[in-house]
């Protein structure tokens with residue numbers, strides 16, 4: 001039995017098809033990332049799996065249970081951080097953990113859990129005085145109280161500063177190392193790439209691509225290509241003097257040569273040298289996940305800034 | 320099914336949060352006491368200014384050779400003339416003692432039917448003065464009425480005592496502060512749980528705390544019971560404070576018995592549930608948040624909290640009978656002021672039924688999760 005089996009899941013809000021027939025499964029011990037812009041339907045999907053929302057159609061089994069009908073039973077076995085996690089204002093993280101342990105009727109070592117989520121330093125601070133990162137960590141701590149094997153994290157780092165994000169990533173990696181199955185939603189490409197074994201890219205209620213990031217890039221990205229900074233004249237020269245396909249990007253002043261074989265790059269560069277014309281920077285590059293993402297996701301969320309990537313697209317020098 | 324342990328842990332977290340919030344604590348505990356002090360100071364202002372004396376003039380007068388003599392009018396005018404007492408006449412058709420107790424009047428005076436006849440014929444006659452032993456004005460009233468009697472006796476008959484005073488006490492319940500204590504306890508029983516749960520039902524939904532809680536084994540009924548228990552504790556503390564201040568500062572004459580306990584249990588349960596129900600319906604129908612106030616405010620003022628409902632026009636008195644708080648305040652008055660335990664039992668029965676219905680509705684209607 002797989003921890004999660006979703007098939008043809010649908011959810012409408014009035015006329016809006018928030019989730020429109022998606023299917024996927026998650027294996028035990030896997031970190032599965034739902035990646036998509038705001039409004040893609042990630043929260044709706046994850047909350048249906050958590051048993052917090054009712055679905056309109058399709059089949060969902062979480063740990064073999066129907067999450068809506070068997071919610072009370074399921075909730076004892078899973079850990080959840082809802083999007084924008086909040087808690088009772090005047091309660092410290094430590095008290096919150098003890099509260100949850102009492103409710104689940106189990107004995108826990110609150111200090112160990114606080115240590116697991118890197119929150120030892122602020123155990124006596126009330127929730128409303130914690131920093132954004134500490135609040136999320138409190139959420140993580142609470143989701144761990146019942147020692148679940150399956151965790152759902154809805155946008156665990158959205159709105160946090162880079163250091164706080166990295167700290168949460170570290171906690172998530174530790175959880176993965178302990179063999180927990182984790183479903184994670186995010187609109188950060190780097191987060192999906194860094195943490196997930198497999199990613200499903202969601203847009204307008206559909207899954208537009210799914211697999212490991214390299215599988216997605218291979219399937220949906222264009223292949224490797226050589227770019228040379230130069231003039232249209234140089235592009236024409238290379239085109240007439242080689243067998244290669246040569247495109248010219250006017251706005252960037254860049255000659256783009258898709259490479260069938262890596263050795264094609266040599267022919268292109270030899271022709272450029274031969275031409276006696278000026279040429280500048282050269283590089284080969286491949287589509288990164290964000291190139292693919294931009295290609296696949298029709299309207300990136302309205303606010304382009306939201307799709308922030310922390311790393312620059314990977315560049316590979318040729319020489 | 321219902322787990323006492325889970326209720327207790329939720330109670331613990333909630334009460335701790337409540338106590339750490341200075342603002343909530345002020346409104347929950349201190350504010351009603353301040354109200355008692357303010358109203359008590361305003362209305363039990365002893366001695367200064369004129370004292371109202373409600374008088375019923377039953378005197379029939381005396382017809383002498385075609386002319387009607389009426390000494391009682393002169394008598395009452397003489398009392399009024401002192402400037403210290405102000406005579407307010409009460410219609411003869413009313414039952415005077417009933418009227419006094421219903422309107423919590425401290426001082427009253429009855430001039431008997433044969434007043435003029437006796438006065439003319441030199442027969443002894445008694446006027447009846449009603450005073451409230453727990454009030455501060457009774458002595459002044461008796462003294463002045465006695466002085467006027469002497470004046471009348473002296474002036475007309477060289478000192479023979481004709482008019483004298485029969486002194487009656489009206490039940491100790493007649494003082495305003497005695498009504499104020501149960502009324503404001505009712506106010507506290509209403510306001511704290513009601514406002515808090517209306518607010519909680521919208522805030523917890525907005526910031527997804529209900530969803531968060533639904534992920535634990537806590538049930539929504541256990542959660543609501545924990546809130547009710549807290550408001551029982553808070554209302555009881557508030558009750559003790561207010562009763563203490565009422566007695567110590569204003570000499571309130573109130574009875575404290577075990578009969579109060581069921582009111583201190585059912586009251587907060589009723590209004591915590593009602594707050595949850597109103598909040599839930601507001602969310603469900605996407606109504607504006609002021610709906611909670613629209614339910615709370617009329618109840619707050621028209622249930623006999625700040626003044627006996629007998630002071631209100633007839634139609635408002637009728638309306639008061641549909642307000643659940645009316646039965647709480649009436650019940651508290653029955654216990655604390657009148658020692659009318661039969662009446663209190665009836666009030667309790669009414670409150671019990673309303674509470675049960677509203678509690679069940681609240682638990683049924685409000686949802687942890689959304690569909």
Ligand SMILES: Nc1ncnc2c1ncn2[C@@H]1O[C@H](COP(=O)(O)OP(=O)(O)O)[C@@H](O)[C@H]1O
Pocket residue numbers: 013016018036037038039040041042043044045
């Ligand atoms: N409770 C709701 N009622 C109506 N519309 C909703 C509700 N929740 C989400 N939506 C809409 O459904 C779409 C998907 O939302 P959501 O699942 O929250 O996306 P994401 O988590 O990917 O940002 C959005 O257009 C959102 O406005």
Ligand SMILES: [Mg+2]
Pocket residue numbers: 042043044083154155
């Ligand atoms: Mg979301």
